[in-house]
Amino acid sequence: MPSLRGGALAAALGCLTLVSCEVGGAPPVDPAHVALQPGDLPADLLRCPTSGDLSAFARSLQGPDPAASQELVGAWHDLQHRGAAQAAVTVYAAQAATCAARVGTGAGTNLTSIVVRFRDGGAATTAYQRGVLGFATPSEDAEVPDMTRGAATGFGHDAWVLERSVEGRSLMVGLWERNGILVLFVAVDADPLHAKQALSAVDARIP
16 A cells, blocks of 8 residues: 555645646747737837727627628637637727728728637638638639639748739638647738738747
8 A cells, every 4th residue: 555655745746747847848829929019010000909809809899880790709719619718819900990891891091900810720720721701711722813722832842922902892801720720811901911920920920
């Protein structure tokens, strides 16, 4: 029969091992820290005060745009079902009214990042392949005009960036995943150079 002293020593060693693992392991990435930041964009674009946790952002749209709110809630529930653990929406806009509009539809220049952290890389890859909020990843052999894919984007294998004009408005959309982090980036009527710089800044914050 093991002695009480031996049992206590084993328990203490177990606690020390657990603490060591917790201290040594990197904390989960906060999507809000990867998302668009003030220094990524010109000073005349203001951060929407509702930016932050995706669920809270969706709730802020319930009054001004219920359909947009439901779309975002539905997308988030689908992502959670597929392994998403945390997400943040960040919007910068030239006009305050855009903060209450559906992603990518507000008046004036606006840029949005949706950053999602998954429990593992496989789940993030699957989500990338399915697409987010109607922005679908085309099949490998599909030819999509105005789209840059894979390593040519500078963001890795699982990545695409689309630049085109839609109904008289310039649009830049990027979707990519790396290390369990999925990013959807949407820029409307933004200076192309500024939008690309913002894209790169967001990507650089993915560990």
